[in-house]
Amino acid sequence: MKKIGVFVCWCGSNIAATVDVKAVVEACKKEPNVVFAEDYQYICSEIGQNKMADAIRDYKLDGVVICSCSPRMHEATFRKTAEKAGLNPYMIEVANIREQCSWIHKDIEEGTEKAIVLARTAIAKVLLNAPLQAGESKVTKRALVIGGGIAGIQSALDIADAGFEVDIVEKKPSIGGKMSQLDKTFPTLDCSACILTPKMVDVSAHEKINIFAYSEVEAVSGFVGNFTAKIRQKARYVDTAKCTGCRACMEKCPSKKSLNEFNAGLDTRPAIYIPFAQAVPNKATIDPNACIKLKTGKCGICSKVCTAGAIDYEQKDQIIEREYGAIVVATGYNIINLDKFNELGYSDCKDVITSLEFERLTNAAGPTKGHLICPSDGREPKKIVFVQCVGSRGLRPCDKQYCSKICCMYTAKHAMLLREKHPETEVYVFYIDVRTPGKNYDEFYRRAVEQYGVHYIKGQVGKVIEKDGHLEVQASDLLADEQLHIDADLVVLAAAIEADDTARKIGTMLTASMDTNDFFTEAHAKLKPVESPTAGIFLSGMCQGPKDIPDTVAQAGAAAVKVIGLLSKDTLKCNACVASPNENMCNGCSLCATVCPYGAITYVDKEFRIPGGVQVRRVSQVNEAICQGCGACTVACMSGAMDLKGFTNKEIMAEVESICK
Amino acid sequence: MQVENKTFKPTIVAFCCNWCSYAGADLAGSARLSYPAEVKIIRIPCSCRLNPMFILKAFQRGADGVILCGCHPGDCHYTTGNYYARRRMTTLFSMLNYLGIEKERTRVEWVSAAEGAKFSAVMNDFVATITALGENKKLEDLRCKK
C-alpha cells in the first residue's frame, strides 16, 4: 500500500482565516492511504520544510500532498525538499487552497469544504503518480538580443563581458534606439549622446558581440538552451565591408526628399543615408523606396562617387540561421499615433509637436542645430505650453490606461532647459498629477517650479486651435476653478508611449506571454521581473512596461545576469513531464508526430515477440530532450498509446472523479 | 422547471492550461476577485492536453458544467496547442449537442496570465449559467453514485 502524507499550510492568516485547517487535516486523515496529516503555520519556511523531510523519512512516505499556495509559487521548493529527504520530487502534489480558495471565498464553511475537495483531489492524483527522472540537454553558449537600444546594448555588453558570445539584432540601420535621439537626460542633465555613444562604440569593438543591424528576427524555434533563430539581414545595397562611412554619397544623392526618421520627420534625408553622425555600424544604407536607381534603373550617382566601390544595387536580403542558449527581448517602445487626438491639433497645426520632436528641435545635432523655433514659420517661440498625459491614464478607446512614467520628468527637463536658455520665454505645464518618484527626481521637478519659474497648472487642456498665426490653448485650472485661454507659440504634447509595433510578432514567435497592451509579461511581478514565463527568454527595458533610462539600464543588467547564469551551465535539466508512448499499443500511424510542435517524435522499426516468433512493427519514439510536455500528441493518438508523464490520463481522470464525487 | 434551484449547487470542473489560465486564476486569487466555490480547477500543461474523454468522464460522474481555459489564440506556450484544443472541442461540443446536452454546459475561454479579472468574470458567469440550467442528468452514470 502506498503511504501518503498531507501537510496543510496556514500561510499565517492567508489561508487559516477562511479555511478551517484543522478540519482539512481531519478530513484528509480519513482518506485511504493517508498515514500522516498535519497543519503548520508556514510550510515553506525552514522549519516547515524540515518537518516535511522528517515526515517523509519517519513514515517512509511514498507521496506527499501539500495544501498551500499556488504550485507556481512553491512547488519547486517542496520538490527540492522531497528530493533531499529521499523521495522522488514528482511524488509531490500541491493543492492550491490559497489563490483558488481562501483568498476568494469569504465564508469559512464554504472555503473549508472546497479545500477538502482540493486536498482529496491531490491525494487521488499523487496515488497514481510515478517517480520521474528528468533528462539533460546541452546549452548553446551564445545569446541573442533583440533590439539595439540602450536596453539591448547594456544587456549585450554585460553578457559579453562575462565571456559569452552575443548577437544583437536591430531593425534600424544603426543601434542606439530612442536614447540616441534625446538631447539631455534627467535628472542629471548630462547629454544623452555623450553617455550613450561610448557604449555603442564598446559594442562595436567588443570581440564577443556581433551586430546584425538593419535585420529582423523572422522565426525562432527550440527551447531554453537550444533556440534556433532565423535572422533576415535586409539588403542595404551597400557592401558594409567596403563602406568607409565617408558620406560622399549622401552629399551627391539627388533624391533628398525622404523624411528623416532620426529627426522625427522634421527634416529630410537623402535616399542613401547614415542615420546620424555616431551611427554604429557607420555604414550607408539605401532606402529602396526613395532611390531613383532602384526604382527606375536610372541614376547610379552614388556608385560613381563611392571611391570604395561599396555600392551594390543587386544586393539581396540574407537569411542567417544561428543557434542560441538564451534570448533577451529589448524591443523598446514608440510614442502613440496622435491622429485620434484632433482636439489637440497635432495633425492640423505645425506648431503642435510631440516631446520627441521637441527633443530633436533642441538638439545641437538636430534639424535646427539646437535653435528652438516654431516649425510653421521659423520664429522663436515666446510662450510654450506643455500638455501632460496625452493618451496616458485615460479611458477612451484611443487612450492607454497606464501611466507612461517618463513624461513628468522629461517635461520638467524640457521646461527647465528652456528657461535656462531663454529666460524670457514663458513656460506652462498642464498636468493631471505630477509623478516624480525616484532618486533626485522630486528635487528636480521642484527646481523647475521654484528656481526656474515654470508655471505648473493642474488641469487638462480641452482644445488647441490655430488663430491668426498662433495657438489658442483652452484649458481649465482645476485648483483655481477657472477656464484659461493661453495664446501660445508652441504646444508640446507628452504623448503616451506604447510597446513597439514589432513586439506582438516577436512575442508570438517566442511564445512569450504579453499583456493586452503588448508589453511582455514577467514570470512574477515582484520576484522574477526580468524573466518571461517562457524559459530562456528574458526581458530588458521598455518592452516589459514604461521605464526611464536608469530603470532600463538596471533591468538590462539584471536580464544579463540571468542569461549569464543560464549560459554558464553546460547542461540543463529537461522537463521530466514528457510524452511517452506505450509501444505495445502504438500502431505507428504517425498522427502524434504531425501534431508535435517540436518535432520530438520519430519512428523506429522494432522487433516484438509474438507467439511463435518475432514481428517487426513501426512504433513512435519521443526524444525526451526535445519534448516540452504540452500533451498535444496524447489526445491525437487514436489507440491511446501516448501518455504524458506527470499528467497521465489516469491521473487526470482520477482528479475529475474526485471533484465530481 | 427547476424550482429547487435556490439550493442547487452545481459541480463545475475547470481545466486550465498551466501557462496562461492557471496563472490568470492565481492572479484572480491574489487580487481577491471572488468567484463561486463550485468551480474546481484541474491544472493541465496546455489546453491541447484536454482529452475530450475527460469532459465525458466529468459528465458521467455528475459534473454539471465543464469549462476549458487556455491561452489566447496565438499565445499558446507551445505555439499551436490551443488551435488543436479549439478544433477538438468544436467537434466534441457538436457531438454533445447531438446527444441533447445543452450547449451552455461546456465552454472554452481564453484567459491570459494578466487577466485575473476576466477569469473571475468568466467563472461567475459560467456558474450563473449552469445554476440556471439546473442539474445535468442526461450523461450522469447513476451507477457511479454510492
Ligand code: FES
Ligand atoms: S499553454 Fe495555454 S493553451 Fe497551450
